[in-house]
Amino acid sequence: MSFSTKGEYGVRLMVQLARHYGTGPASLAGIAAEEDLPRAYLEQLVVNLREAGLVVSTRGAHGGYELTRAPGLIPMSEVLRALEGPIAPMFCASDDPEHATTCDRSSRCTVNVLWVRVRDAITSTLESMTLADLTPPPVGALDDPQGALISQ
Amino acid sequence: MSFSTKGEYGVRLMVQLARHYGTGPASLAGIAAEEDLPRAYLEQLVVNLREAGLVVSTRGAHGGYELTRAPGLIPMSEVLRALEGPIAPMFCASDDPEHATTCDRSSRCTVNVLWVRVRDAITSTLESMTLADLTPPPVGALDDPQGALISQ
DNA sequence: CGATATCCGACGAAATCACTCGGATATCGA
DNA sequence: TCGATATCCGAGTGATTTCGTCGGATATCG
Numbered sequence: 001m002s003f004s005t006k007g008e009y010g011v012r013l014m015v016q017l018a019r020h021y022g023t024g025p026a027s028l029a030g031i032a033a034e035e036d037l038p039r040a041y042l043e044q045l046v047v048n049l050r051e052a053g054l055v056v057s058t059r060g061a062h063g064g065y066e067l068t069r070a071p072g073l074i075p076m077s078e079v080l081r082a083l084e085g086p087i088a089p090m091f092c093a094s095d096d097p098e099h100a101t102t103c104d105r106s107s108r109c110t111v112n113v114l115w116v117r118v119r120d121a122i123t124s125t126l127e128s129m130t131l132a133d134l135t136p137p138p139v140g141a142l143d144d145p146q147g148a149l150i151s152q
Numbered sequence: 153m154s155f156s157t158k159g160e161y162g163v164r165l166m167v168q169l170a171r172h173y174g175t176g177p178a179s180l181a182g183i184a185a186e187e188d189l190p191r192a193y194l195e196q197l198v199v200n201l202r203e204a205g206l207v208v209s210t211r212g213a214h215g216g217y218e219l220t221r222a223p224g225l226i227p228m229s230e231v232l233r234a235l236e237g238p239i240a241p242m243f244c245a246s247d248d249p250e251h252a253t254t255c256d257r258s259s260r261c262t263v264n265v266l267w268v269r270v271r272d273a274i275t276s277t278l279e280s281m282t283l284a285d286l287t288p289p290p291v292g293a294l295d296d297p298q299g300a301l302i303s304q
Numbered sequence: 305c306g307a308t309a310t311c312c313g314a315c316g317a318a319a320t321c322a323c324t325c326g327g328a329t330a331t332c333g334a
Numbered sequence: 335t336c337g338a339t340a341t342c343c344g345a346g347t348g349a350t351t352t353c354g355t356c357g358g359a360t361a362t363c364g
Contacts, residue, residue, distance in 0.1 A: 001155050001236050001274075003267075005322065008242060011263055027340065041323055043341080060331020061339040076266060084153050090160060110288050111163055114228060114281060115155075121273040122153075129266060136262050157353065179309065193354055195310080212362020213308040 003084060009037050010045045010083035011076070011134070017055060018071035018135040025057070025064030045083060052082035071135050077126035087123050090115035095123055155236060161189050162197045162235035163228070163286070169207060170223035170287040177209070177216030197235060204234035223287050229278035239275050242267035247275055 012035050020026040028046065032039035046065060049055045054074065055065045067074065081087060086096030092103045093115035103109065164187050172178040180198065184191035198217060201207045206226065207217045219226065233239060238248030244255045245267035255261065 001159070001232075001239060001241070002243070003153050003241050004320090007153070008263075011266065015263060025340095029340080038323065040325080043343090044323085047342085057341060058331085059329075059341045061337095062332060063330085063340045065341090080153075087153060089153070089155050091154070110286050111160075111167060114163065114286055117277050117281065118274055121277040122270055125269050125273040129269065134262050134266055136260075156351090177309095181309080190354065192356075195312095196354085199311085209310060210362085211310045211360075213306095214363065215309045215361085217310090 001089070003080070006045055006083045007080055009035075009042060010049065011079060012037065013042055013045065014049070014054070014067075014074070014079055014131055015134050017065060017067050018074075018131045021067050021071055025062070025066050027064040030064075048082045049079075052078065054079065054082060067131075071131035074131040075127050076129045076131070076134075077123055079131065080126055087119055087126070088115075089118045089122070093119045095119060153241075155232070158197055158235045159232055161187075161194060162201065163231060164189065165194055165197065166201070166206070166219075166226075166231055166283055167286050169217060169219050170226075170283045173219050173223055177214070177218050179216040182216075200234045201231075204230065206231065206234055219283075223283035226283040227279050228281045228283070228286075229275055231283065232278055239271055239278070240267075241270045241274070245271045247271060 088094035168183045240246035
C-alpha cells in the first residue's frame, strides 16, 4: 500500500517547476541536481506529465520544462494520476471508468464498498491540495508567517 | 497505488469468518471453496491475522479459525494493518513509528505533508468501518434490519 | 488408526520497479 | 556553420516483490 518512486520523484519534480514558475523553462539536469535524483529517470516521468498537459517543454539549448498553469491551480490529484495512473486501491475500485474491470463477483461482492470509500478518501484529499501548498516560499520571505506553517 | 491480493483475499477471508461467527471454527478449505481462492495461499495470510490477535485457530479434525471478537468490534484498519503492514503511502509517512525511516531530506522537505494527509485519510476511513459493515446479513435475518446479530 | 486440519519453511515463476544506455532531433549562442 | 545544450524515444537490465505451490510435521477427533 504505497506510491512508487514515480509518484515521489514526480511530485518533487513538480515542486521544483513550481519554484521556477514564471522564470522560463528549467532543465531536467538542473532539477535532478537540486533534488539529487537520477536525471535519466526523471526524463521518463516527465513524459507522463507532459502528456497530461501539466507541463510544456522547450527543446534545445536553454530549453527545459515549465508548468502550464500557476501552482495554485494544479491539484495534486491530477499530478499523481499522471504519474501513477488511475487512483484505485483495488482493481474493482478505479476512478478511471475505463480501467475499472468489472469483477465477476460484483453481484454478490460486499467488499467493494470498502475500496470505494478508501479511494474517495484519497482522491478528495489529493483534490484539496495544490502544488502551491507544497511549494516553499521564495528565499526572501523570512517574515511570512505561513511559510513557517508549511515547513513544520 | 493499490493494495495487494494479500489485502483483498485476507479481507474476503475475514468476511467469511464473520459470517460463521458464533458457530465454531471454520476450515480454510471450506472458505477457499466458498471464495474460490487458493487454500495454500490463505494459509500464509491467516498467520498474520492470528499473530495480530484477530483470529484463533483450532487444530485437528473439525478445526479451523474463528474471530476473537464480534465483527462489529473489528475495525478494518486493524485487518489491513495485519495483512499489509503499516499504512504508509510513502516510506516517510508510516503510521508505525518504528518503520518510519526518517528521510535525510526531512529538514527541508515540503512534500511530506502530502503523504501524511493521504495516510490520515486512509486510516480514518478504515477506522470508520468494521467487518460487520462488509458482512451481508444471514439468510434468515429479515426481521433484523440493523444487522444486530452480526454487529454485536 | 486414519481422516482432517493447522503449522512451517522453502522454493519458484512471473511481474514490477528503478533505473541505465544509446542515439536521434531541436535550438541557441558564438 | 559549429558545437554545446536539451528534449525525445525505445530498449534493455538487475534487483526486488508478488503470488503463489509443495512437502512434510504436528495436533485433534471419531
